[in-house]
Amino acid sequence: MFRVPDLRNKILFTILIVAVYRVGAHLPVPYVDFNAIKDLKAQSNNGGVVGFLDLFSGGAITNVAIFFLGIMPYITASIIMQLLGVVIPKLEQWQNEGQVGQKKITQWTRYLTVALALIQSTGFVFALHQGKGGLFGFAGFRGKDLIPNFDAPRAALIVLTWTAGTALVMWLGELITQRGIGNGMSILIFASVVSRLPAQGGAIWSQGTKFQFFVIILIGIGMIVGIVFVESGQRRIPVQFAKRVVGRRMYGGQSTYIPLKVNQSGVIPVIFASSILAFPALIASALGSSGHGIQKWINDNLVTRQSWSYIGLYTILIIFFAYFYTAIAFNP
Template sequence: MFTAFARAFKTPDLRKKLLFTLGIIVLYRLGAHVPAPGVDYAKVQQCIDQADSGGLLGLMQMFSGGALLQITIFALGIMPYITASIILQLLTVVIPRLEALKKEGQSGTAKITQYTRYLTVALAILQGTGLVATARSGALFQNCSVGDQIVADKSIFTTLVMVITMTAGTAAVMWLGELITDKGIGNGMSILMFISIAATFPGALWAIKESGKLADGWIEFGTVILIGFVMVALVVFVEQAQRRIPVQYAKRMIGRRSYGGTSTYIPLKVNQAGVIPVIFASSLLFIPSLIVQFSGSTAGWATWIQDHFVTGDHPYYIAVYFVLIVFFAFFYVAISFNPDEVADNMKKYGGFIPGIRAGRPTAEYLSYVLNRITWPGSLYLGLIALVPTMALAGFGGANQNFPFGGTSILIIVGVGLETVKQIESQLQQRNYEGFLR
């Protein structure tokens, strides 16, 4: 990995792309520390150490690089774009018009991207309004005595300015991500997501060291680092694992030329769903506690939810979380990979799987293989996502501060691997030595 980056900096055009990407990253991190207008920054810093960043709030805090609770201009971060992309991907299966656009190629993809941008802005307005309303009421920092003084001016004008600023910040983040994709290295949105998560690691690690009791916290600190290395190794191993379905293309004579006759394969990843099931399960599990929080009810059902689904270390929460991850893994794989469509395309171009008849038998075989490899993939996702909960037994407060959570590790390792692969592929294009050499 480090060798690839060293060689990339020696190549002029790649060095220019890498420096451009680093410049965008610096701008993004600067924007994550600029307070939104109307926010009392001193009181925010006073409350931020006492904040409870669990559930969906913790997920948004992670994707914003710690900017959410500081109520900065980039407070919403990349989360509205991620949500909009997931929604559009799900709607593509449901709405025939979007499905037709997806099949149109580059022009259709450009149109879906435009819809994603519009939806991102709409979601940013919605989430920004919710964040400002929560900050004004003092509910953002429930354990802080000055939580209701964060936004001193509670007028409609100030609220509108704050919402517009955060929405513009989200649009700027989206633009910065697209700039990286066009003129830098890697997928821009993934790079910004990577930076947002990595930015929270040093503070989280130091918080564990400060709260530790063995050898001034250094034993806990070292143990967490060791767990992190083991998890990274496990994630790299599983993320790279795939089942390769061999495909043979028959020879075809068109005029005097012979086409086809090649062998290739269909790569089916063990973790075909990526990190999406973990995000879905986390968001869904936060809804009951959100309902209780806004209803203010003290009835029996509200107390039961508070006891069983607010803290992540309760057995009910763990069991439901694990089952939801497994369910969403199968659900997302089912809507993102269509065996019938793959089988039809293979049949159209004269391809077949050795030993399997083309058409319907091929689709059934692909579906069978996909279901078999999704089981270990979904169980792996569930175990990785529960690491912070299991760490809670050994490290007090790990549910909030444990840096090597399943979602963060999956995203960091996945983005890192894809970026390094892209750098290596571009290096190979520029340093390829053919037969004439």
């Protein structure tokens, strides 16, 4: 494999970009009380929706790093642009213009990503300042100011740092897509998830039995095999070419097929559904539980991923986006 120069260069380039991404997930932003963050992480269960988002960011959220927002603003922007493509004629026209139209959509997706990152960064800055310690899964830190000596210039610098970090993550993903191996955004998500496996595996090993550890390993391997099997599945549409006579010779008549992937949408519906469910739960997690009204309902039903309402809504959203994205990806 490494004997092919082009393939070797692509693999090494992808590894380099992933390394830069992982460094950014550990570089802290200025003016944050990191001693408090360290204590908070030590006592946090790191669960709930923020723990889920932290998984996608590779620990950047609990590290309060420059890649704090990670790839989620880009995913949200992509969802919005694809949904708007159904109702806005101009976007639908761009979708049908091939590569030229796709470049325009990509450019507007970038603009929307930066705008969403700016809004989310502002919200997170005030959440950290106002002592929403429960944002990290530990309610005991509510009321503790994680940004001491808070003022407008400091807040603006943190907001701009997180926004620039999101733009940089988006650019790194596009670089992998253009010059590396595979889809850049998927590679970055994969790197974030895999980076948490050693810590999660160590926790399972220390808290459970060896038998439980190996059972989980076997289940994981079985899931990977199943995913590869489904992803490789094809529906083959037979095609019969007509015979034709040229001079005294007969040509054509061969039989072939058109391969159609069983899973046209891939993992996109799961990511989209997770992103949508993260927003209301993230707001409730930052504000805390008041014990009544819609806020309590969100905490009880959307923050807890084991609840039946969360599982049901999550399933419905996955099915919806699977149909929606398949209709976009497969246009006969």
